[in-house]
Amino acid sequence: MVLGDREAEESDWVENLWHAIPAPKARVEVTDPDRTADALDRGLTELAHGQLRGPAETSDHDHGAAAGHGEQPEADEHAEHGGHEADGDHGGHDMHTGHETHDEHDGHDMHRAHDGHDMHGGDEAHGDHDMHGGHDPHGGHHGHAGHDMGGLVDGLPMADRADDRDGLRLDRLHVPLGPALADWPAGLILRMALQGDVVQEVTVETVAVPPSPRPPSWGFRAFWDEPWLRTAAGERVSKGDAARRLCAAHLDSLGRFFAVAGWADMAARTRYVRDRALAGADAAELTPLVRPLIRRAGRSWTLRRLTTGLGVLRTGQARHAGVTGPALVADGDAHSRMLMWLDAVGRSAAACDETETLDLDGAEAIGPRGRVDGPVPPSQALLDVLPGLLEGTEFACARIIVASLDPDPDELAHVPAAGMLHG
Amino acid sequence: MQTSDWQPVLVLLVLVVAGVVLLHALSITVRAVREPLHTGPFSGGLEPREHPLSRFHVRWYPVTMVFLAFDMEMLFMYPWTKVVSAVGTTAVVEMFLFLGVLLAGVGYAWREGAFRWS
Amino acid sequence: MAERTPLWAVFVLPALLVAVALVTAGVDAVLAAGARTGRPASLREVAVRAAGPGREVLRQLVQQPRRTRASDVPLARIGAALLPVAAVLAAVVLPLGFRSVSDLPDGIVWFNAMEALAWAAVWLAGWGPNSTLSLIGGYRFLAQGLAYELPHMLAITTAALGAESLRVGEVVDAQAGLWFAVWMPAAFGIYLLSAMAMAFWGPFDQPAGQDVAGGAAAELSGADRVLFLGGRWLLLVVAAAFSVPLFLGGGHGPLLPGWAWTVLKTAAVLAFLVWARRRIPTLRMERYLELAWVVLTPLAIAQALVVAVVVLNR
Numbered sequence: 082m083v084l085g086d087r088e089a090e091e092s093d094w095v096e097n098l099w100h101a102i103p104a105p106k107a108r109v110e111v112t113d114p115d116r117t118a119d120a121l122d123r124g125l126t127e128l129a130h131g132q133l134r135g136p137a138e139t140s141d142h143d144h145g146a147a148a149g150h151g152e153q154p155e156a157d158e159h160a161e162h163g164g165h166e167a168d169g170d171h172g173g174h175d176m177h178t179g180h181e182t183h184d185e186h187d188g189h190d191m192h193r194a195h196d197g198h199d200m201h202g203g204d205e206a207h208g209d210h211d212m213h214g215g216h217d218p219h220g221g222h223h224g225h226a227g228h229d230m231g232g233l234v235d236g237l238p239m240a241d242r243a244d245d246r247d248g249l250r251l252d253r254l255h256v257p258l259g260p261a262l263a264d265w266p267a268g269l270i271l272r273m274a275l276q277g278d279v280v281q282e283v284t285v286e287t288v289a290v291p292p293s294p295r296p297p298s299w300g301f302r303a304f305w306d307e308p309w310l311r312t313a314a315g316e317r318v319s320k321g322d323a324a325r326r327l328c329a330a331h332l333d334s335l336g337r338f339f340a341v342a343g344w345a346d347m348a349a350r351t352r353y354v355r356d357r358a359l360a361g362a363d364a365a366e367l368t369p370l371v372r373p374l375i376r377r378a379g380r381s382w383t384l385r386r387l388t389t390g391l392g393v394l395r396t397g398q399a400r401h402a403g404v405t406g407p408a409l410v411a412d413g414d415a416h417s418r419m420l421m422w423l424d425a426v427g428r429s430a431a432a433c434d435e436t437e438t439l440d441l442d443g444a445e446a447i448g449p450r451g452r453v454d455g456p457v458p459p460s461q462a463l464l465d466v467l468p469g470l471l472e473g474t475e476f477a478c479a480r481i482i483v484a485s486l487d488p489d490p491d492e493l494a495h496v497p498a499a500g501m502l503h504g
Numbered sequence: 505m506q507t508s509d510w511q512p513v514l515v516l517l518v519l520v521v522a523g524v525v526l527l528h529a530l531s532i533t534v535r536a537v538r539e540p541l542h543t544g545p546f547s548g549g550l551e552p553r554e555h556p557l558s559r560f561h562v563r564w565y566p567v568t569m570v571f572l573a574f575d576m577e578m579l580f581m582y583p584w585t586k587v588v589s590a591v592g593t594t595a596v597v598e599m600f601l602f603l604g605v606l607l608a609g610v611g612y613a614w615r616e617g618a619f620r621w622s
Numbered sequence: 623m624a625e626r627t628p629l630w631a632v633f634v635l636p637a638l639l640v641a642v643a644l645v646t647a648g649v650d651a652v653l654a655a656g657a658r659t660g661r662p663a664s665l666r667e668v669a670v671r672a673a674g675p676g677r678e679v680l681r682q683l684v685q686q687p688r689r690t691r692a693s694d695v696p697l698a699r700i701g702a703a704l705l706p707v708a709a710v711l712a713a714v715v716l717p718l719g720f721r722s723v724s725d726l727p728d729g730i731v732w733f734n735a736m737e738a739l740a741w742a743a744v745w746l747a748g749w750g751p752n753s754t755l756s757l758i759g760g761y762r763f764l765a766q767g768l769a770y771e772l773p774h775m776l777a778i779t780t781a782a783l784g785a786e787s788l789r790v791g792e793v794v795d796a797q798a799g800l801w802f803a804v805w806m807p808a809a810f811g812i813y814l815l816s817a818m819a820m821a822f823w824g825p826f827d828q829p830a831g832q833d834v835a836g837g838a839a840a841e842l843s844g845a846d847r848v849l850f851l852g853g854r855w856l857l858l859v860v861a862a863a864f865s866v867p868l869f870l871g872g873g874h875g876p877l878l879p880g881w882a883w884t885v886l887k888t889a890a891v892l893a894f895l896v897w898a899r900r901r902i903p904t905l906r907m908e909r910y911l912e913l914a915w916v917v918l919t920p921l922a923i924a925q926a927l928v929v930a931v932v933v934l935n936r
Contacts, residue, residue, distance in 0.1 A: 097550070101543040103686035103843065105536045252558035256754045257550035263835060270550065277561025278758045341833045343825070343904020346657035353658045383825075383902050387909055475621075476758055477906050480833040512724040513714050515632045520710045523636065524703045524849060530683060531845035537686035545690045545753030546835060555692060556754040560761050567768045567911065574919075578775050582731055585783040588933050596930045603923050610915055619912040 098261055253281065260288045264340040264348075266483070268490035269464075271471075278476040283468040287490040303460075303492040305330040309446070309453040312439045321435040328367070328429035329358040330449035331407075331422040334487040335378070338419055341484040342384065350374060358430070367430040375423045388416040392470040392482035403462035406451030408486055415485035450489055458492035566618035573606055627721045635723055636710050642863075642888075643855040648672035650896050657900065679848050687844035690751045698750025702846040704743035705853025712736035713860045715790045719873040719880025722790065729790035730782050733864060734775060737820050740857060741767045744822065744829055744838050747850055751841035759837020763822055763829035765907040769914040770826070774816030776922035777809040781868040783929050794872030803869040805932070808925040810869040812918055817865060817895065821858035824899035830854070831904055862891040 099108060105128060259270045274282040303310070308323040332355035340348035354370045362370075378384060394404070396412040407421040440446070441454060451459025463486045470486075471479045532538065544551050562568075581599065588595050613619065651674040689695065715722055715729035726732050741764065748760015782788050784806065785796035793802075803810040819826040830837040830851075842850050866872055866887045873880025875887075 097544075101541070101546065101688070103537070103541045103688050105685070252560075254556060254558055254754055255553035256547050256556070257552065259548040259550075262548040264832060265548065270548070275754065277563065278761065279561055279563070339903070343827060343831055343833070344902075345832070346654060346900045347903075349654065349658035381903070383905070387903060387906055475906075475908060477828065477831070477833055478908075509724050509726055512629060512632050513711065513726070515629065516635065516714060516723065517707070517711060519632060520636060520707045521703075524707065527683075527848065528845045531687075531848075534683055535686060535844065536684055540687040540689045542689050542691070545751065545755070546840060547753075547755060552754060555752055556757050557749070557752050558757075560757065562761065562764075564765045564768060564907075564911065567765075567915075570915070571768050571772060574772050578772075578779070581776075581779050582728075582782070582788060585779055586786055586788065588783060588786060588930060589936065593934060596927075596934060600923075600927055600930070603926075607920060607923065610919065614912070614916055619915050621908050 252276065264337045264484065266337075266488055266490055269483075269488065271467075271483070273471075273479075275476070280471050280474050280476065280479045283471045285464045285467055287464075287493055303458070303489060305333070305450070305489060306448045306453045306458075306492060308439060309441070309448040312441055313454050318439045319435065320437045320439050321433050323439045324429040324432040324435065325358055325361075327449050328371075328426050328433060329355050331426045331429070332358060332371075334449070334484070335374075335419065335422050335426070337487060338415075338422075338481070338484040339378070341480045342387065344384070347374070347378060358433070364431055364434045367433060371426055371430040375427050379420060379423055384419075385416055388419065388481060388485070389414055391415040391474070391478050392485060394418075394466060394470060394486075399462075399466065402466045403455070403457060404451060404459070404466060405455060405462065406447060406449065406459050408463060408466075409451070415481050418485045450487070450492065460488040460490065460492040463488040464493075563621040566613065566616075570610060570613050570618065573609060577602065577606060627723055631721075631723050635713060639710060639713055639856055639859060640852075642892075643852065643859045644676060646859060646892050646896065647675035647855050649893075650899070651675055653896065653900065679852070682844055682848050685844065687846075688841065690753050690841050693752045693841070694750045696750075697746050698842065699846055701743045701746025701748075701750060702842055702850035702853070704739055704746070706849050706856050707853075708736045708739035708743065709853055709856035709860045712857075713863070716860065716863050717790060717794060717867055717872055718884050719882075720791070720794065721881075725789060725791040728788045730778055730788045730793070730868075733790075734778060737857070737861065738767075738771070740820055740822075743850075743853070747842060747846075748829070748838035753841045755834040755836070756838050756840040756842075759829045759831070759834050759840065762831075762834075762907060763838065765911065766819060766822065766826060766829060769907055769911040770816045770819035773812045773914060773918040773922045774820070776919070776926055777812040777816065778868060780806055780809040780922070780926045780929050781813075783926060783933060786933060790867050794867045794874070797871040798874055801869065801871040801874075803871075806869065806925055806929055808921050809929075810865070812922055813865055813869065814891070814895070815918075817858065817861035818898075820861055821854050823854060823858050824895065825902040825905045828904050828906060858895070859888075859892065862895060863888045865891050 099106075108124070254275045255272065256275055257270055257272050259265050260268050268288040270286040270288065272284040272286065273280050305326060308318045308326050312318050312323075332351050336348045336351040336355060339345075339351060351374060354367070354374060357370060358367055391414050393414045394408055394411070396409060399409045399412075407425060408418055411418040411421040446452065446454075448459065450463065453459065467483065467486060467488070470482050474482065545556055580602075584595060584599055649672065652668055652671045655671045655674075712733050714724050715726055715733055717725070722729075744763035745760040748756045748758075748763070750756075781793055781802050784802050785793040787793060787796070796802075818824045822829045828837070830839045834840065839847060839850055863884075866884055870887045870891070871883075873883050875883035878886070
């Protein structure tokens with residue numbers, strides 16, 4: 082399923098992923114949040130009845146008015162959320178054929194679509210087993226190794242050597258990670274130089290988003306920052322709405338964090354609670370849902386042992402880089418950042434019924450990833466510190482560090498600084 | 505006795521291998537598109553710059569050495585279990601002296617940081 | 623000593639193992655779904671969730687297979703197939719009640735040898751597809767092997783020492799009175815840890831971890847994927863079942879017949895492992911290995927020493 086704009090759909094990596102998914106498959110493109118359910122149904126029908134040999138494509142992008150739908154996030158969420166669940170059921174029954182339509186991990190992206198929040202260029206939703214990508218343009222040339230230019234095997238060179246951090250000269254691989262990876266900030270690309278499973282060098286990129294012809298509406302801007310962005314623009318937003326969004330944003334980040342740490346059950350539960358929060362559950366419902374999560378994660382001795390010492394970011398360094406969110410306050414490693422999130426989730430879940438007006442000078446002025454009214458989006462600062470923290474770490478640790486900072490590439494999408502960022 | 509003990513094992517091996525082959529055959533007959541999809545390795549949608557097969561940086565290399573020592577020791581320990589009470593105290597003393605020496609090696613490797621990497 | 627079973631048992635054993643593995647995977651799937659949304663609404667929903675692993679098998683078989691560029695297909699294929707083959711062959715010495723398919727004189731060594739084939743299997747499956755993420759997964763299992771294997775071998779030797787025999791049937795006989803788990807608790811605990819580790823499952827699933835998009839299994843598809851991931855469940859079932867004759871008295875128990883006790887005890891061990899998986903995040907080897915060598919190995923040796931002294935004075 083591709084969510085998003087026409088232009089973005091045509092980018093390379095989406096094509097790559099599409100080609101790399103084995104048949105039977107169907108492609109559904111959703112640009113209009115109101116017609117999500119329709120499009121999914123059509124995709125399913127196609128999978129069930131369509132010819133299996135050719136790629137079946139469904140597209141749904143004849144709606145110039147899509148932008149407007151982001152204006153009523155609450156209403157949309159309700160309606161579309163229901164649609165999503167219904168489709169989940171569908172997927173359950175059609176398991177043999179429909180693997181692309183039903184996915185638990187990307188609930189996040191579903192919400193974006195529902196909000197007309199489709200600017201970051203399209204997301205692939207897939208089950209665990211379909212996370213395959215990368216299309217080889219020379220795919221048909223198997224067995225012709227050696228016929229290519231010198232040193233190339235099947236069109237690609239073998240790894241070259243370079244000095245490593247331990248003073249050895251070892252093979253070095255250049256691997257791009259992302260943009261579509263399970264439990265990965267959607268749209269983030271890390272170009273890594275790996276030696277074995279040690280990260281040697283990292284360059285941060287985000288998926289390039291073509292300038293949108295449509296007027297920027299709130300739904301278009303970073304979904305998780307919406308209440309703060311609206312306030313900054315002079316609209317009236319209640320503290321409760323901001324707290325709800327903050328709670329859901331942190332739960333979303335925590336879901337990724339737990340999933341990367343290999344705690345599938347906690348990740349699933351966290352995401353369920355996130356969905357409840359976004360669906361408008363009140364404080365009385367959310368608090369008992371949130372409390373066991375906080376207790377379990379906060380008390381887990383193994384999780385502490387496994388995540389302490391990873392990606393230590395001291396306050397001084399963080400402030401220097403312009404980090405303003407929980408990562409600044411945490412003043413420490415991945416585990417302390419997780420504790421900050423847990424703490425904020427607990428507080429904001431209790432506060433999500435407040436009706437006072439949000440005020441950007443108050444304590445609630447900081448968005449999920451930092452101050453939204455700063456010179457650069459908060460995620461930019463997180464991306465800036467990322468390469469320094471990742472270099473020399475092991476692959477698994479690197480994933481945990483990325484998840485513990487959880488930059489949101491959406492925040493960068495509509496500022497001039499977006500695009501290539503070198504760290 | 506010796507041969508008949510292994511006979512079922514052999515039959516089972518043949519049976520399981522046949523099962524594996526059958527499963528592959530089944531998969532070939534029922535799959536939707538028979539010819540495989542040729543594609544690059546997955547890492548999120550973009551292509552790597554080199555072939556991933558490489559001389560892997562095995563940072564736990566020193567551990568393999570310690571492991572090898574203990575693995576050899578296990579060769580002695582298996583038969584040893586059968587004769588402990590027959591040989592008596594000497595068997596126990598000798599085996600655990602040996603293990604003690606190896607443990608001293610583990611202690612040294614630990615102090616040298618062989619069990620920590622990354 | 624265990625009695626010999628007729629040759630037809632050879633045909634029953636793999637079917638039985640696959641059935642147990644499917645049931646365990648089904649229970650695990652139900653619990654995983656329950657972790658998300660709480661209790662299932664109806665019995666039908668439970669059934670749908672429990673059938674998930676079975677549906678997944680069918681889906682993999684029906685789906686078009688994938689081949690990565692310049693991959694070594696036979697290598698990956700051998701690796702994937704090796705896992706279930708090793709698991710089933712290891713199960714030869716498993717007694718159901720007091721009868722096993724073949725009670726080899728060195729049954730414990732045989733089990734150990736078969737289970738160690740997983741090292742090769744996972745590495746081959748990881749190397750074959752020519753993909754960075756699966757390569758990382760394959761190497762992770764070697765590091766994991768270095769961590770779990772030694773305490774594991776010491777633990778199973780301790781059980782053999784308690785019975786002064788390497789024949790599984792005799793180990794069971796030695797527990798007619800007191801179970802080994804009672805007076806060798808450390809060895810039993812270490813064994814349970816390594817049972818999960820050898821099947822790279824639960825808290826030890828790093829070689830096939832979520833963070834590397836499936837690791838060694840990332841690029842496997844079709845029958846290969848079914849064999850690899852199914853073999854992993856088989857290995858877990860066999861490893862859990864082997865703890866019953868080693869530490870939990872095999873078929874010994876009051877009232878019920880021997881086979882029923884074996885089934886009950888195996889189910890209990892599997893249930894414990896499936897439960898334990900929900901409580902613990904994935905253990906990364908660069909943190910666990912130190913624990914394994916500095917704490918678990920000396921602990922296993924101390925346990926062996928205690929047992930050796932008891933055996934001497936028996």
